Amino acid sequence: MNKEISVVIAGPRGKMGREAVKMVEGTEGFTLAAVIDRKFDGQKLSDIEGFSSDAIIYTNAEHCFTSVKPAVLVDLTTPETGYTHAKAALMNDVRPVIGTTGFSSQELEELKELSRDKKLGTIIAPNFAIGAILMMKFSQIAAKYFEDVEIIEMHHDQKLDAPSGTGLKTAEMIKEQRKNKQQGHPDEKETVTGARGGEVDGIRIHSVRLPGLVAHQQVMFGGDGQLLTIKHDSHDRGSFMTGVKLCIESVMDLEELVYGVENLID
Ligand SMILES: NC(=O)c1ccc[n+]([C@@H]2O[C@H](COP(=O)([O-])OP(=O)(O)OC[C@H]3O[C@@H](n4cnc5c(N)ncnc54)[C@H](O)[C@@H]3O)[C@@H](O)[C@H]2O)c1
Numbered sequence: 001m002n003k004e005i006s007v008v009i010a011g012p013r014g015k016m017g018r019e020a021v022k023m024v025e026g027t028e029g030f031t032l033a034a035v036i037d038r039k040f041d042g043q044k045l046s047d048i049e050g051f052s053s054d055a056i057i058y059t060n061a062e063h064c065f066t067s068v069k070p071a072v073l074v075d076l077t078t079p080e081t082g083y084t085h086a087k088a089a090l091m092n093d094v095r096p097v098i099g100t101t102g103f104s105s106q107e108l109e110e111l112k113e114l115s116r117d118k119k120l121g122t123i124i125a126p127n128f129a130i131g132a133i134l135m136m137k138f139s140q141i142a143a144k145y146f147e148d149v150e151i152i153e154m155h156h157d158q159k160l161d162a163p164s165g166t167g168l169k170t171a172e173m174i175k176e177q178r179k180n181k182q183q184g185h186p187d188e189k190e191t192v193t194g195a196r197g198g199e200v201d202g203i204r205i206h207s208v209r210l211p212g213l214v215a216h217q218q219v220m221f222g223g224d225g226q227l228l229t230i231k232h233d234s235h236d237r238g239s240f241m242t243g244v245k246l247c248i249e250s251v252m253d254l255e256e257l258v259y260g261v262e263n264l265i266d
């Protein structure tokens with residue numbers, strides 16, 4: 001019989017954290033060992049309206065890891081906190097599954113190194129939704145045939161980071177296939193700063209933030225007389241939970257950092 005996987009969730013009162021608490025509690029083989037929040041130290045999660053779990057709340061991640069000794073940390077907080085938590089987890093032999101986006105490439109490199117040194121799995125997942133992962137994979141295939149591409153990512157207006165983790169990861173995956181190309185007119189000038197979006201490896205990313213959106217992305221490829229648009233929409237945060245579950249299971253068998261859920265599926 002497989003052992004239960006004890007999981008700590010950071011950010012349980014957030015939009016994603018609430019879904020993750022429900023999923024972990026409802027999944028056979030997972031135990032919600034504790035949660036990490038900014039408030040309510042020492043209280044039970046069930047003391048907060050809307051929760052039924054008796055998991056203890058910690059405001060100090062280090063204290064949580066040394067007291068509870070969970071197998072996995074699922075972090076769904078903010079860029080700065082997510083990075084601190086991931087590092088503290090690895091230092092305390094806890095495997096991080098990080099859904100939080102907005103890390104710098106230097107932070108990613110540091111976590112990769114720490115994960116390798118500790119021989120402990122880490123998953124950094126810019127997007128947990130299977131549809132979004134396929135959208136990125138399909139875009140990577142399309143990039144072999146189309147050199148001209150722009151990414152439009154659209155999210156709710158409470159999002160802290162721009163461009164999105166998914167937008168960045170898509171650009172990186174496309175770059176692996178695409179021939180380097182200076183797109184647009186060589187004499188193009190922006191008369192309004194930012195009008196052409198942000199540029200990552202020669203690929204433009206446009207970030208839309210509006211109430212009413214959840215998480216959406218279109219990757220547009222242009223060619224002679226044709227346009228290919230690869231599009232994904234998450235209308236509900238439940239869309240991310242199958243991916244979170246897969247990451248919790250997969251991280252147990254890893255000994256290094258994996259960046260992107262596409263690396264865990266065939
Ligand atoms: N990878 C994915 O598929 C995916 C999907 C959705 C969101 N996200 C990312 O997940 C993160 C959270 O998104 P959200 O929409 O749930 O945000 P949210 O603002 O609703 O929730 C964030 C939560 O983190 C908590 N928090 C902040 N600092 C903390 C700290 N020091 N200790 C403990 N908790 C702390 C906040 O109190 C809040 O409850 C963001 O970075 C977002 O980009 C990733």
Ligand SMILES: O=C(O)C1=N[C@H](C(=O)O)CCC1
Nearest residue numbers: 101126127159164165166215
């Ligand atoms: O709601 C968010 O914030 C999301 N962030 C991720 C990103 O930055 O790509 C994934 C989708 C939702």
